[in-house]
Amino acid sequence: MRIHVKRTGGFGGIERNATIDTSDLPDAEDWRALAEHAVAEGRDTPPVGVPDGFCYQITVDGHTVHCSDPRLTDDQRKLISRVLKEGS
């Protein structure tokens, strides 16, 4: 499973991108469950965010959903922070 996170907006308006391929990871199943939940709770179009809030695009195996601060679900927040931290 290939998970891509794009973060835009925020006070600085600085874009960040990170991708992780979970296929060979020992916790691939955990990633899959987390990613499926995060995507299921996302939106097809970008929600209008709050001023200076981050906007996120989560793409899992080619399917993209949107969400934005501060209204993230726990799974979305966890997935975003893990991919931005552990992905490249």
Next chain:
Amino acid sequence: MDITRSGHEPVFCTIVPPHLLDRLSQAENQAVAGAARRTLVQDEANRARRLTTAAGTTRPTIAGTAEEKPNRTIHDAENGTELPGTKVRSEGEEPGQDATVNRAYAGLGATFELFLKSFKRNSIDGNGLPLIATVHYDQNYGNAFWDGNQMVFGDGDGEVFLDFTIPVDVMAHELTHGVTQYTANLTYSGQSGALNESVSDVFGSLVKQYTLGQTADQADWLIGAGLLHENVQGVALRSMKEPGTAYDDDVLGKDPQPGHMDDYVDTEQDNGGVHINSGIPNRAFYLLATRLGGNAWERAGQIWYDVLTGGDLATDCTFADFAKATVDKTAELYGEGDEHEAVLKAWSQVGVPTA
């Protein structure tokens, strides 16, 4: 050093009585006035008394009957994401051990003071709305935002950004999003979104200048100076004076802000580039303020404030709509003299039509 927990406490506030600082802060001599004002801003314990005195002696209440002093509450999210979190400091309480909390309290106070003293606006809604902020939001959170009801500040990500309560202009920027929400309510997308952002930068910078007692030519016109980690190649997040020059770094990339309509960035990211294209109206304000000289919050700030709060802007207004409104407002306030010419020239220099 743990930057989020360190900080300095005012020293001169216990020596000079507040009524004297009040007088000094309005002195003709800018150096004296600036020093006094700085101390006033830092001297949280004296603030409520001073503002009450000032309000009682200078002018009547404008909107409603709300008392003209800030009503601040600072909360601590304790690195979680529940808002507002645990209440840690209410209005009038003494500073505690947490420098982030103290900075947020002081920054909200400084912003309240500029809006009250310069523009006769009593808080975000003009009627004494309580100012609510949450600090220590989330973990390694390199951001700050206005959620529609309150301000939220992260501690920084430890790599690029430090604590978002360090620059007073960042805190004032967030509070100004509240003022915009209650007034022009500029839609946070495309050009109206970039204007929403620019107005927050303008008043953010004005709060910093007012706090430091700086004239337009003394100000740095930077947004977020002191926010970047020492390893980052840059001076701030944005430059109103020279958009596009605030940073140029391996990790962050280069500051993408344009300073002219020729370089306007069409993008779907960042709500249509609201933090990018804000460089254009930011620079127009800088050009106006420096051409007029003196304190930027006086004439240039008054024009922008009156346009923002005047009720004549469409929520989806364009740069050109906003520019035209500032030209009309300038003629109304100051006639068709130097100020009028300066505002026309400022917009012309950034390529925004006014006719």
